[in-house]
Amino acid sequence: MHRHELSVLAALKEKGKLSLGELLDATRLGKDEALWAIGNLQTQKLVSTDRHGEYEVRVSREGETYARSSLPELALLKKVGGKGAELGELRGKEEQIGISWAKRKGLAAVEGERLVPTDKGKAASKSGIEADTALKAIYKDGGAYARYRESDAAKELEQRKLIEVKARESITSIEITHQGVLALAKERQEEQEIESLDRRMIKSRAWAGKRFKPYNVGAPVEPAVAATRHPLRKTIDEIRQAYVGLGFTEVSGPIIEPAFWVFDYLFVPQDHPARDVQDTFFLGRPDRLAVEDAALVERVKREHESAWHGEWSRQVAMRAIARTHTTSVSGRYINKVIGEINSGKRHELPVKLFTVGRNLRNETIDPKHTADFYQHDGIIIGKDLTLANLFDVLTKLYKRLGIGNLRFKPMYYPFVEPGAQLLGKHGDEWIELGGAGVIRNEITGIERSKISVLAWGPGVERILLVKKEIDSIAELYGSSVGWLRKMGGV
């Protein structure tokens, strides 16, 4: 017995009467395989089936011609009328067919050289013939065949090859017969196939000479889910690798900062809109954070007051906030490294640093918007650095990140001079990637002829949006496990 037959019998034995669909589920057989097995089993009377019949009717080309006019015998009767006609006048092909059928049905008779309708023929020429009516109805709608199926007219049409009928049976249910149960039991006794291999069998070589029960390799399975890194983490790590490859050293800094490091040190005036409650999260506890370096605070105060003229408030600078950009980290390191250089510590110039970190901006949070976003900030502290150098390092960095086509345009940021915006080509569009520039002397506190600082701080999610099909940055944070599984593998 074939394994498909066996599995059908086994399923029916176990579960009783099944529909075809249930059987397919139970046996994991394909429909063709199952029907083939059922057919075999039924001829051996091992299963019984309930079937539901349907018919498929096709009208032949000849039938189609008649359906549009009438059957030849009817056309003939109409043509010859009550009196009949000379046979000599009826030589057409269809007329010949008409004569033959009219005679056979007793609708007309040949008298000498004339064809004469019988009484039945005369009546038929007025009321029509059932076969003709049936043909016309079936031609119009195949379903009409059901009405005529048992009638002589339908049989005649089929015989005359005017219609072609195919019986189509569908199985509504299948049941195992008593003989089937016996056959299965017998078969099982004889079964020598190994279902699954185990430790004992391997050790004892009990498998030798036996057959492994084959699997249906096409049968569907639930795929295993791979645990993956988060797509944003992958991008962050790609960026970190790109920096390291270009000789940069990774640094990091606090997320909770006094406004001083986020704004004041970076020459952002105290009434700048970016410092509004609309943009920055101010913390309630703690509400103030100290800046240890009193001399630095004094210098920053001087620079602000001389450039922006208003009074610079220490209180405002010490407000505790969540950083709104990683440039605060760059700022801390610019201050540290230049401070060390000024106090005589030897640094091998240029010093190249980077950080990739998260920031928070006071956005209205909804499914499309989040307060969280990442930035990568880089700085080069050195001698004789130029705008052309800045463009070079950013071009190389983005090339490594898969964005080969980069453009720069002038842009104003309070902390740089000159300032530039990076644009990356995505399809036909130029997408804003972020800002860059040469840090202002007011910040570095040193002449450019001695030390200058190139700096930039573009967004991270932008890169991800350009490279992957993600609708919004908000999707990246707190999405469902299904989303993580879908995006993690990409």
Next chain:
Amino acid sequence: MPVSIHDKKYMLKLLGFKVSDEELVRNIENMGPNVKRIDAKEIEVEYPANRPDLISTLGLSRAVRYYMRKSRSFAYKIKQGEALTISVGSHVAVRPYIAALVVDKMQLGEDDLLDMINFTEKLSSTYGRQRGRIALGLHDMREVKGPLLYDAFEDEEFIPLGSKSKMRYSTVMDSDKRGRKYIGLCRSGGRYVALKDQKGTMSLIPVINSERTRVSAGTKRMLVDITGTTREVIERVADLLAADFMDRGFEVSRVSIRYRESSRSLPKMETRRFSIPLKQIDDELGVTVGFNNAIVLANKMGHEAALIGKKIAVSAAPYRLDIINEQDVIEDIAVGYGYDYIQPVPVPSSAIGRVEARSEANNSAREIMIGLGFGEAMNSYLTNEETNFAKMRHARETEYIDIVNPRSGMATMLRTWILPSLLRQLGQSMHDSFPLRIFELDMVFGIRRNVPAETYHLAAVSCHSQANFNEAKASLEGLLRGIGVACKFAEGRDESMIEGRCATVESDGKIIGFLGEIHPEVLTSFGIEEPTVGFEIDLNGWIGAESADSV
């Protein structure tokens, strides 16, 4: 960046030459602004916040004309003498400074008037910080009878712009929407800041002008007042406005401002001069500009320039409020040169790159979690008390960092632990195939001795019908073994976990975290329908609180 919308027909009229949309957009953008939209009627331009001279259509077209070298800048000549005197009283402490100028020989078309009004409005709201730093007023001089007095006055009556009847200052302040918006800027000690002439109130500053001095297309002579908190700023804005009016072909005369101790004759129309060695420009930009070219580039940006020895002497355009020092001039020359033409030049460096020890450590822990079958999740640092405490059956602690200005109830504090974020995600994942296993390694926030503490935590959850304590313990032990942390488990308690199915994790004599089966009430509050186990540990001890810092 702030946005200004320009009428295209008017713009082209002011430009005075034919230009395709494409060429116009390219030139505007190469100067710095972004063109958001251009159609048959309008051009919407984002201008840099430090360039208020680009707000007006006149200012933008002036910049484009110079940039495209269609015309050269000219020296602004202000009329001799002072047209008017404004005395400053002793009560204006909230808004102590005023500048003013008188514009003559005006011929205003409707489009000019509209551009001027847009300009002054936008200037006050953006550069003027919602009229706090500066506020502007325009007055028809026909109705003005000098001398003027700028002071804070007792409550009195005048007819505000657009009104038919007299109103008291206090009524305007309380009934008018703008009044309420600006009230902090103009009322002090029961007095109201106003500008008056011999006929009465001209302006309740910075809220509304009087109907009497309303400016119209028929105005031939106009007074502009500029008030604010910083003398230098309003005086520079007076220069900007004077240049704008002269570029429209009008005449500008000065106004004398009499403070108690001193007086000023404004606008000063001060020219800032810079002398910059050409080599310095080349050195900072990394291109060779060339002598003649340097002058052309300065002119393109609207500045007067000449060569003196090996230096270029630049007189900055008086309307360029952003030019503070020579760095600003060098940037302008770079913009004139065109960023697109600056060829990248490599930085000579043999530095070897290095990642931070901390981020590498974190990544190795993440790798082990992924190996254990947990997918990596990332969640917002922000949460609210409901999620962080209440849903976890925790009493609200006091040592957490809260936000004083949240825009939504979703983000009122910084999270103190990660488990609530992961449980929230599980609640959203009930239609995904089980088992659900995720982890997150990132920052949590607290306060230690009044100082914010940023700590790396690792939390993980596993959610499926068979999830139990032992699974969580097995995963956590697997992780700790993988990262080389020796640990001990002891019976523990956490309100978010089922009693008797919770353990603490101890390493080096310190409790670093806990694990267990999540309490069914917690599951319900997050919409989780299957048993869930999890753990959360503090990794700072392992990572080392500070990164190895040898920059």
